[in-house]
Amino acid sequence: MTDVQPGSVATGLDHGDLVAIYEKMLLARLLDERQWILNRQGKAPFVISCQGHEAAQVGSAYALTPGKDWILPYYRDLGVVLTLGVTPSEVMMGLFARAGDPNSGGRQMPAHYGYRKLKIVTQSSPTGTQVPHAVGIGLGIKIRNELAGRIVDDAVAWVSFGEGTSSQGEVHEAMNLAGIHRLPVIFVCENNGYAISVPQRMQMGIENVADRAAGYGFPGVVVDGGDPIACYEATLAAVERARRGEGPTLLEFKCVRLTPHSSDDNDRTYRTPEEIKAIRQHDPLARFAAYLQAEGILNEAREAELRERIKRLVNEATAAAEAAPPPDPATLLQHVYCGDQ
Amino acid sequence: MAELSLIEALRAGIDEAMAADERVFIFGEDVGKRGGVFRVTEGLQDKYGPWRVIDSPLAEGIIVGACIGAALYGMRPIAEIQFADFIWPAMNQIVSEAARICYRSNGDWNVPLVIRAPYGGGIHGALYHSQSVESIFAHVPGLKVVVPATPYDVKGMIRSAIDDPNPVLFFEHKKTYRLIKGQVPDGEYRVPIGKADVKRQGSDVTVITYGLMLHYALEAAEALAGTDGIETEVLDLRSVRPLDVEAILASARKTGKVLIVHEDNLTAGIGAEVAALIAEHAFEYLDAPIMRLCGPDVPAMPFAATLEEAFMPSPEKIAAKLRELAAY
Ligand SMILES: Cc1ncc(C[n+]2csc(CCOP(=O)(O)OP(=O)(O)O)c2C)c(N)n1
Numbered sequence: 001m002t003d004v005q006p007g008s009v010a011t012g013l014d015h016g017d018l019v020a021i022y023e024k025m026l027l028a029r030l031l032d033e034r035q036w037i038l039n040r041q042g043k044a045p046f047v048i049s050c051q052g053h054e055a056a057q058v059g060s061a062y063a064l065t066p067g068k069d070w071i072l073p074y075y076r077d078l079g080v081v082l083t084l085g086v087t088p089s090e091v092m093m094g095l096f097a098r099a100g101d102p103n104s105g106g107r108q109m110p111a112h113y114g115y116r117k118l119k120i121v122t123q124s125s126p127t128g129t130q131v132p133h134a135v136g137i138g139l140g141i142k143i144r145n146e147l148a149g150r151i152v153d154d155a156v157a158w159v160s161f162g163e164g165t166s167s168q169g170e171v172h173e174a175m176n177l178a179g180i181h182r183l184p185v186i187f188v189c190e191n192n193g194y195a196i197s198v199p200q201r202m203q204m205g206i207e208n209v210a211d212r213a214a215g216y217g218f219p220g221v222v223v224d225g226g227d228p229i230a231c232y233e234a235t236l237a238a239v240e241r242a243r244r245g246e247g248p249t250l251l252e253f254k255c256v257r258l259t260p261h262s263s264d265d266n267d268r269t270y271r272t273p274e275e276i277k278a279i280r281q282h283d284p285l286a287r288f289a290a291y292l293q294a295e296g297i298l299n300e301a302r303e304a305e306l307r308e309r310i311k312r313l314v315n316e317a318t319a320a321a322e323a324a325p326p327p328d329p330a331t332l333l334q335h336v337y338c339g340d341q
Numbered sequence: 342m343a344e345l346s347l348i349e350a351l352r353a354g355i356d357e358a359m360a361a362d363e364r365v366f367i368f369g370e371d372v373g374k375r376g377g378v379f380r381v382t383e384g385l386q387d388k389y390g391p392w393r394v395i396d397s398p399l400a401e402g403i404i405v406g407a408c409i410g411a412a413l414y415g416m417r418p419i420a421e422i423q424f425a426d427f428i429w430p431a432m433n434q435i436v437s438e439a440a441r442i443c444y445r446s447n448g449d450w451n452v453p454l455v456i457r458a459p460y461g462g463g464i465h466g467a468l469y470h471s472q473s474v475e476s477i478f479a480h481v482p483g484l485k486v487v488v489p490a491t492p493y494d495v496k497g498m499i500r501s502a503i504d505d506p507n508p509v510l511f512f513e514h515k516k517t518y519r520l521i522k523g524q525v526p527d528g529e530y531r532v533p534i535g536k537a538d539v540k541r542q543g544s545d546v547t548v549i550t551y552g553l554m555l556h557y558a559l560e561a562a563e564a565l566a567g568t569d570g571i572e573t574e575v576l577d578l579r580s581v582r583p584l585d586v587e588a589i590l591a592s593a594r595k596t597g598k599v600l601i602v603h604e605d606n607l608t609a610g611i612g613a614e615v616a617a618l619i620a621e622h623a624f625e626y627l628d629a630p631i632m633r634l635c636g637p638d639v640p641a642m643p644f645a646a647t648l649e650e651a652f653m654p655s656p657e658k659i660a661a662k663l664r665e666l667a668a669y
Contacts, residue, residue, distance in 0.1 A: 070414070102449075103446070104445050104446055104447050105447030107444065107445055107447060108445055112445075114445075114446050114449060114450065115449070116446070116449040116450055121410075121413055121450065122442055122445055122446035122449065122450045124437055124438060124441065124445065126433060126437050129406070129433060129434065129437060129438050131406075132402065132403050132405075132406020132407050132409070132410060132434065133406060133407075133409050133410035133413060133438070134410060135403070135406070135407050135410060136406060136407035136408060136409055136410020136411040136412070136413070136414070136418075137410040137411065137413060137414045138410070139368075139407050139410065139411050140410065140411040140414030140415065140416045141414065142392075143366060143392045143393075143411075143416065146392040147363060147390075147392055147393075157410070169402060169430075170402050170403070170406060170433070170434070173398075173400040173402050173403035173406070174403055174406065174407070176398055176400070176403070177397075177398060177400075177403050177407055180398065334447075334448065335443050335444050335446075335447055335448040336443070336444055336482050336483055337443065337483065337485075337507045338443045338448065338451035338452075338453075338506040338507050339451075339506055339507075
């Protein structure tokens with residue numbers, strides 16, 4: 001258990017970090033699985049999954065500074081928000097549309113993350129609209145620094161989206177502006193090969209979303225989205241680059257989507273049984289567990305203990321959120337305008 | 342006090358706001374060296390530097406989208422859309438995002454953003470340089486939509502718009518930029534958003550209007566007072582969302598005869614909302630049906646002078662309608 005694992009010197013991640021990353025990945029997975037059970041029980045009308053993206057999400061978010069950096073996640077980013085400090089019961093409040101849901105007080109569908117305290121910026125459902133916002137935050141940071149004549153704020157804006165969403169004009173407009181002014185923005189494409197049922201080859205004529213970065217004048221990096229250490233390293237390099245004032249980076253994490261698009265989707269209508277079986281071989285959680293065990297960082301007993309603890313956490317979060325009050329109907333008209341109370 | 346054109350008053354208001362608060366910056370096409378194609382921001386980049394007055398790439402979606410992000414970060418952006426006609430690529434950002442961010446985050450986040458755009462016709466701009474777009478935005482809860490028409494109001498309202506913690510669409514009728522002049526105090530002052538203004542007192546009929554049509558209505562009212570002895574009250578809405586319901590009802594109750602005039606297309610325009618408010622809350626005070634004189638329901642103004650003239654309400658058309666109303 002004291003061996004330094006390969007790569008840990010380069011990344012600066014020690015065993016404690018690796019276990020912490022694994023814990024968040026496991027928490028994301030178990031919380032996600034519980035949401036599907038609640039959906040099938042008729043208790044949660046809508047679920048959208050992070051399953052298959054945990055390594056990319058937790059690894060990448062681990063390179064950010066909570067409360068300092070600006071986070072603009074998309075609906076799959078359960079692992080991201082958990083890593084940054086959103087609690088399991090807060091996630092479950094969103095699922096059950098409770099008044100205590102920090103995203104929206106139960107106004108938005110589940111998985112529309114947002115939390116001012118943690119600088120997680122409110123998101124909507126039209127895909128890609130968050131990307132211009134990230135660039136605008138980067139512009140704000142840049143203006144402040146330029147006016148001061150030095151770096152007074154070295155925060156970065158981290159924004160994510162799927163490869164399907166990268167077809168949106170707003171995403172291209174945003175990257176173009178970030179390139180013009182070398183803004184401190186980390187563009188993260190979590191590429192799972194599908195936009196609902198439409199495969200990547202019907203979204204773009206190229207193999208890698210990251211290749212587009214060259215057209216905007218900044219680096220694009222393809223990363224194995226099943227390897228949290230690789231995702232952490234790539235993000236850290238991008239963050240450090242941005243903090244130094246050198247501009248944006250586009251990271252493309254090649255992921256798999258282990259579930260249907262959402263609880264309203266049936267992927268058997270467009271994926272073959274063989275394919276569904278095959279993607280299971282790419283489960284990032286199992287892969288990282290095997291790695292940690294091979295490195296002697298985790299053993300079966302410790303893993304079982306961890307699972308027990310996280311399951312308890314998920315149970316408690318579910319119970320607490322289920323028991324929490326729904327929004328008061330009298331609040332329907334509130335917050336149409338800021339300061340209108 | 343100085344006599345300023347509307348565009349000078351607008352620039353003075355923006356200049357004062359930029360001097361007062363370093364977070365205020367301008368982002369739009371050609372706003373820097375050129376000072377905007379209408380020269381609203383002329384000289385401001387020289388004064389405040391290239392990071393306070395920033396030329397955007399030619400992409401309205403990112404002009405508004407990035408300004409939303411900057412506003413979330415804590416800046417006070419002023420986005421300029423070169424012509425209101427080109428605001429549509431930014432529609433998703435305005436309606437799906439800016440308008441809903443406060444509501445959807447349960448008050449956690451808000452967007453202090455001003456989006457300025459020259460609008461309106463009568464300048465031989467044809468279909469794509471003449472549109473009135475205010476009613477489309479006025480329909481959207483979460484947005485404020487203002488249409489000031491005098492130098493005094495423009496200067497005071499741009500300050501209120503910049504102060505406002507909500508997204509404000511600030512529409513300037515491009516024909517008023519240099520045509521309309523007026524007295525403007527030197528110091529700082531505010532004209533509140535959501536308050537209409539009686540620009541002319543009258544007892545016989547009311548015209549409710551805004552924008553360039555305010556000036557045409559005032560001209561018509563003066564003419565009628567001289568020739569027909571009809572005293573017209575002219576209510577300038579200034580703000581079309583929120584509407585000043587009290588001022589609308591007060592004038593309707595006072596004269597009992599209401600004509601609504603706007604350049605925007607008739608159907609589902611602001612006039613429809615104003616008429617509905619009066620019908621619902623001041624019905625028993627009315628002596629005549631509520632009338633509307635508006636742009637016809639064609640997509641926008643054609644280029645040929647004859648067609649443009651046929652489209653635009655004019656002082657003469659307004660006077661004729663007022664005569665009809667007064668005689669009812
Ligand atoms: C503007 C817009 N169009 C369509 C949709 C419906 N929709 C929601 S998610 C989605 C697919 C997104 O795919 P991708 O960006 O690859 O992300 P993934 O879900 O695969 O992670 C679609 C079409 C939407 N939300 N917004």
